Amino acid sequence: MGSEATLSEPPLRQSQSGGVRTLTLNRPHRRNALTLELWGALHDALRAAAHDPAVRALVLTGAGGAFCSGADVVDSDPYAAPFPKLRAVTEVAQQLHELSVPTVAKVRGVAVGAGWNLALGCDLVVATPDATFSEIFSRRGLSLDCGGSWLLPKLVGVQQAKRLALLGETIDAAQAHALGLVTWIESAEEIDGFVDEIAARLAAGPPIALAQIKALINEGADRTMREALAGESRAQAVAFATADVPEAYAAFGQKRPPSFTGEWNVRRPDSRT
Known part of the structure; x- marks a missing residue:
C-alpha cells in the first residue's frame, strides 16, 4: 500500500517558503531515477521559476534519502531512439545553468550520472557525509550528458575530469569536497536547516x-x-x-539589514509643458 501511494505521487514536488522555491525529485522507490516524465516536469518547473518574480533562490533535492541515481534504466528501452530523451536532458541542463536566481543542490545519498551533473549544474552543493557521487556513464557504455563534459573540467581541471569520467569511479562526500565539487558537508540532522539558512540569505540578496x-x-x-x-x-x-x-x-x-527588491531606480526627467 505504501509503495502504491508513492507511485501515485507526482515525480516532482514543488514548495515555496518566502523567496525560496524547492524542487524535490520524487521517485524514492527508484532513488529518484530520471524518466522522460520527470525530465518534462523539471523543464516546466524551471521555466516557471525563471518567470516568477516571487522566486529569489531555488533548491534542488531528492526524496527518500537519495538525490538522484541517474537515468532509470529499468523503465528505459535501450533500442528506442535517444533523441527525445537527449533533447529533454539538454534543455533542462541549459535552463538550470541559465536560471538567473542562485541555485543550491541538497544532496543526500547517491548522485549518479545525470543526477550528479544536475547537482553540479547548481551554483552551490551541500551534501551529507554519506553522499556518494559517480560519473557512471562509461560503465554503462555511454558518454557524458547533462552538461558534465563542460562542468567537470571547469570545476576540477582537465586531468581530474578525465579521471572521474573515464573510470566512472564512485567517490564519497569528503573526496568530492576536496576536489571542489561539494561546497559544504553537513550532517543528516543539520543539512535541512543549513540549506534553509543559505537559501534564505540568497533570497534576501539584491x-x-x-x-x-x-x-x-x-x-x-x-x-x-x-x-x-x-x-x-x-x-x-x-x-x-x-x-x-x-x-x-x-x-x-543606519546600521540595519538592507531590504533588496531589484526595482529599477532610473528617474524620468521632469515633464514640462
Missing part, C-alpha cells in the same frame, strides 16, 4: 546584482580578461540603476 554576478562568473571562464572587464562594467552600470544600491548605502549608515 536580485539584479546576484543574477549578474552569477552570469559573469559562468561566462568568465570562456572570456579574455578584456572581455570580462567589459562585461563587469556593463553589469555594474545596470546594478547602479537599481534601488538596491542606495538602499544598501542607507542601511549601512
